[in-house]
Amino acid sequence: MKLVLLTTCDNSIDANLIRTKLEHEGIPCFLNNENFTNLMPHYYNLLGSGVRVMISDELLDQAKEIIQLPDGRLKCPNCNSKNISNKAKPILERLKIIFIGIFLVAPVGNLITNFKCEDCQTEFKQ
Structure with a gap:
C-alpha cells in the first residue's frame, strides 16, 4: 500500500x-x-x-x-482563462523574507500562491 x-x-x-x-x-x-x-x-x-x-x-x-475535489485548474478572476502561470518569488527572495521575519519575530505569510493570467496579465492570489 x-x-x-x-x-x-x-x-x-x-x-x-x-x-x-x-x-x-x-x-x-x-x-x-x-x-x-x-x-x-x-x-x-x-x-x-x-x-x-x-x-x-x-x-x-x-x-x-x-x-468532490475541483479539477485543480485555476481560472483568472478577470477573464476566466485557464492559461495561468505561478508567479512565485525566487528562492533567494523568499529566503531573505523568511530570515527578516525570523529576526523581527513576525509572520511572513504565504509567499507561493501568487498567480498571473497569461492572456490578460492579471495578477491574483489563489
Missing part, C-alpha cells in the same frame, strides 16, 4: 472534516503536518506546510469522487 496526497488544507478543521467524511465511507486516511500547521498558520504552503490528507493509491479515484 502506497500513500498518496489527496489534498492539502490550510487548517486542521477542514482536513478533519474530509477525514471524517472519507472514513464514514470506509476509506482510511491519515493527516500529515497537522501540528506544524496549527502552531504556525502564517507559514501555510511555505516550506511544504499545510495539513495533508494522505490515502492509499488504490482508493484515490473513489476518494476524489466522495469529497
Whole structure:
C-alpha cells in the first residue's frame, strides 16, 4: 500500500472534516503536518506546510469522487482563462523574507500562491 496526497488544507478543521467524511465511507486516511500547521498558520504552503490528507493509491479515484475535489485548474478572476502561470518569488527572495521575519519575530505569510493570467496579465492570489 502506497500513500498518496489527496489534498492539502490550510487548517486542521477542514482536513478533519474530509477525514471524517472519507472514513464514514470506509476509506482510511491519515493527516500529515497537522501540528506544524496549527502552531504556525502564517507559514501555510511555505516550506511544504499545510495539513495533508494522505490515502492509499488504490482508493484515490473513489476518494476524489466522495469529497468532490475541483479539477485543480485555476481560472483568472478577470477573464476566466485557464492559461495561468505561478508567479512565485525566487528562492533567494523568499529566503531573505523568511530570515527578516525570523529576526523581527513576525509572520511572513504565504509567499507561493501568487498567480498571473497569461492572456490578460492579471495578477491574483489563489
